Amino acid sequence: MANVETLALDCSNKATREVNNIIRQAAEDGVPAIEILNTQARHNIGVGILKPIHLIYRGHVGYYTVGLCDGVTAEIHGSSGWGVADNLLNGEVVVEGNAASSAAPALRGGRVIVKGSGGPRTAVGLKSGEVIVGGNAGYMSGFMMQNGRLIICGNAAKGLGDSMYQGQIWLGGEAEEIGSGVEQTDPEKGELEDVMATLERYKVKAPKNLKKLQSDKSLWNFNKHDFAAWKDAL
Amino acid sequence: MLAGRRFFGACSLNRTPNYQGRKIMCGVGGIYFKTADHGAKTGEIAYRILDGIFRRGPDSTGVALWHANKGDLLYVGTNYETPGAGTAIIEALNRVGTVKQATDGMGYVRAAISYSGSEQDLVNTIDALDPTITVGSVGHHLEVLKHMGGVANLDDKFDLKSYNGRLAMGLTRYATESNIDFTNAQPLMARANTDLAIMHNGHITNYHHLRSHYALKGYEFATQNDSEVIPIMLIDEMSEGASFEDALHISIEKLDGCFTYIAVTEDRFAVVKDPYAAKPAVIAETDELVALSSDPQSLREGVLTDIEVWEPGAGEVHIWQM
Numbered sequence: 001m002a003n004v005e006t007l008a009l010d011c012s013n014k015a016t017r018e019v020n021n022i023i024r025q026a027a028e029d030g031v032p033a034i035e036i037l038n039t040q041a042r043h044n045i046g047v048g049i050l051k052p053i054h055l056i057y058r059g060h061v062g063y064y065t066v067g068l069c070d071g072v073t074a075e076i077h078g079s080s081g082w083g084v085a086d087n088l089l090n091g092e093v094v095v096e097g098n099a100a101s102s103a104a105p106a107l108r109g110g111r112v113i114v115k116g117s118g119g120p121r122t123a124v125g126l127k128s129g130e131v132i133v134g135g136n137a138g139y140m141s142g143f144m145m146q147n148g149r150l151i152i153c154g155n156a157a158k159g160l161g162d163s164m165y166q167g168q169i170w171l172g173g174e175a176e177e178i179g180s181g182v183e184q185t186d187p188e189k190g191e192l193e194d195v196m197a198t199l200e201r202y203k204v205k206a207p208k209n210l211k212k213l214q215s216d217k218s219l220w221n222f223n224k225h226d227f228a229a230w231k232d233a234l
Numbered sequence: 235m236l237a238g239r240r241f242f243g244a245c246s247l248n249r250t251p252n253y254q255g256r257k258i259m260c261g262v263g264g265i266y267f268k269t270a271d272h273g274a275k276t277g278e279i280a281y282r283i284l285d286g287i288f289r290r291g292p293d294s295t296g297v298a299l300w301h302a303n304k305g306d307l308l309y310v311g312t313n314y315e316t317p318g319a320g321t322a323i324i325e326a327l328n329r330v331g332t333v334k335q336a337t338d339g340m341g342y343v344r345a346a347i348s349y350s351g352s353e354q355d356l357v358n359t360i361d362a363l364d365p366t367i368t369v370g371s372v373g374h375h376l377e378v379l380k381h382m383g384g385v386a387n388l389d390d391k392f393d394l395k396s397y398n399g400r401l402a403m404g405l406t407r408y409a410t411e412s413n414i415d416f417t418n419a420q421p422l423m424a425r426a427n428t429d430l431a432i433m434h435n436g437h438i439t440n441y442h443h444l445r446s447h448y449a450l451k452g453y454e455f456a457t458q459n460d461s462e463v464i465p466i467m468l469i470d471e472m473s474e475g476a477s478f479e480d481a482l483h484i485s486i487e488k489l490d491g492c493f494t495y496i497a498v499t500e501d502r503f504a505v506v507k508d509p510y511a512a513k514p515a516v517i518a519e520t521d522e523l524v525a526l527s528s529d530p531q532s533l534r535e536g537v538l539t540d541i542e543v544w545e546p547g548a549g550e551v552h553i554w555q556m
Binding site: 040042059078079098100101119120121138140157158 | 509510511514516529530531533534535540542543544545547548549
């Protein structure tokens with residue numbers, strides 16, 4: 001973004017609503033990029049932006065950053081609080097640091113890259129698009145994902161992919177426990193290469209090995225004769 | 235949900251609880267300096283952190299302060315609801331010991347007394363003054379301060395900002411299960427047990443079962459707050475041989491519900507998260523300090539730097555030796 005016009009926006013002494021209105025208006029006016037300064041881990045900065053714009057956050061951000069957005073691209077030069085890129089319809093969000101609980105929840109499209117580690121419930125309810133975690137992912141990551149691709153380069157905590165319907169999870173390290181209704185499977189032709197190319201594109205160090213996980217479909221339809229499986233599923 | 239007795243006066247100070255449009259869910263946070271010569275105002279940092287999570291818990295604010303042992307000096311925190319009872323409490327403390335310092339916070343008496351008797355005798359003596367009086371905390375190292383509303387009220391009454399010791403951990407409370415009053419405000423200690431304070435964000439859904447269990451074992455409960463069962467559980471486990479760390483892990487197994495809690499003792503403090511990581515907490519640690527908060531923004535406002543934070547995972551226990 002070095003060669004495009006960039007608007008500087010200092011969050012100091014501005015209410016959250018004011019900051020969001022400025023970003024929204026800039027997107028409406030066709031401003032290509034905004035550099036957001038003094039974020040101070042504040043919540044809800046850059047929410048509800050529905051026109052394309054590039055957001056550069058200089059510092060840590062709080063909850064729901066780039067939430068409810070469509071077509072927005074963002075780079076966060078710090079760590080994020082809960083629910084970064086919540087319900088993103090399309091776009092791209094890169095978190096250079098760690099992401100707290102529920103990163104990229106219910107993502108409907110686009111791509112979220114967390115270069116550090118993700119907290120509990122990373123990519124919970126993933127509906128489409130892609131979530132990449134360079135480090136480890138917390139408890140119940142990929143819980144009830146319905147589609148899309150979750151790539152975790154490090155280790156995963158308990159309940160990985162629990163009750164997932166469809167989609168893929170790629171795991172570089174070890175899972176403390178695989179969730180209910182999840183199985184390891186062999187990659188199809190070209191899938192692994194595509195994952196590796198994606199990691200390279202975002203300069204995320206690829207692990208030596210990657211396992212592919214998917215739904216075993218055991219929870220797709222209720223079967224009263226297999227009640228124990230449902231009882232154990234969260 | 236919020237029905238119950240309202241405290242008779244102090245709610246009108248500075249910040250009146252106002253739930254409209256606020257995110258309410260309790261907040262925990264505080265600061266610990268690894269060395270005594272830290273050169274910073276611990277109380278001011280704790281003030282900013284707790285102020286930053288005021289919106290999570292506007293009902294009351296409390297803080298546990300750590301002090302170096304000063305022989306027979308005992309820090310006693312006493313809750314009362316009868317107007318004017320503070321004077322009687324201070325007089326009674328002067329009869330059982332020698333009051334070195336006392337502040338009547340209009341609902342809560344903060345006192346430091348020279349006392350060499352048993353803590354249980356002291357609690358029994360003070361509690362007998364009036365049915366609304368309960369000793370909430372006793373400690374040779376830990377002193378608990380509490381007030382209704384935000385941390386501004388706490389500072390008005392007890393000059394929190396002047397505290398310059400090594401540890402100040404607190405809680406902003408949003409009451410869901412018991413009255414909004416001093417007795418049910420946190421931090422909480424187990425009755426007559428010294429130097430173990432907890433600050434709990436969340437709810438304990440098997441509280442009544444656990445309370446009955448510990449009451450049958452002889453433990454006395456002073457509040458209707460579900461959080462009180464946590465220090466009692468820790469005391470009970472340790473009395474049966476568990477280490478502090480083991481007791482914290484056992485609490486994760488035995489407590490049902492969502493919780494993040496901070497436990498502080500005379501020489502350690504810990505952060506404990508439930509198996510679902512349902513309640514937030516972020517931690518920042520440097521060579522000089524450890525800072526905690528439910529909210530990363532409040533933590534950074536507290537230490538006044540854009541410090542790197544991390545979030546403990548589900549079912550994790552993190553302990554620091556002081």
